[in-house]
Amino acid sequence: MCGIVGYVGARDATPIIYEGLRRLEYRGYDSAGLAVIQGESIAIRRDAGKLTCLGSLLEAEPVHGTIGIGHTRWATHGEPTARNAHPHMGATGEVVVVHNGIVENFLTLRDELISEGVTLNSETDTEIIVHLVERYLAMGEDLASAARKAIGHLDGAHGIVLLSTREPDRIVAARLGNAGGVVIGVGEGESYLASDIPAILEHTRQMAFLEPEQMAVVTRDGFEVQTLDGQRVEAEIQ
């Protein structure tokens, strides 16, 4: 269970996410990556090895956007390669996910998706999540409800964070059980997400914590929390 960082605001998300991931390095990891919405599309940079490898990649091939998500991975399904590093993108190119945890019914869900004609691009359990989200987006759901329906298929404990060009102003996050936390940081016209407080502590001290079986929609202007069965929750800012 490694690190997650997200940002939505007016500033360049890339250095904020990279620095946040650096502050989570103490947790250990084997690869790292980030995705931002750059113009109209999602740009991903990811690499195996130390965060400095991702740093060099970002120097060689920079990406910029005001919304993004990043991850340091500790591989459970699939080798620690660049292809298996998070974020994982779906087939439409419209959605990306980062994920802490293990999809315990991965094999069943993988076979189900393959029989629906989905092509998997990695060996990870995580990639399943983004294809499930796309399945429900294709049925006309919005990102939050597509995420809720997708997450309903997953066994195990998870921290999940999603981004989509369909709704480029928001990050959707969910916590199931205990695969590390999901922390939301509140700023002035900007919001943060992380698996752990140190990732975002330099930016804000106002934070809200998801309980297990809760999800959040996070925008520049704030956030809303719901239970996974769709009940609105008044989350306390601490």
Ligand code: GLU
């Ligand atoms: N199970 C996922 C993977 O192997 C996530 C691992 C993690 O928590 O970093 O990619």
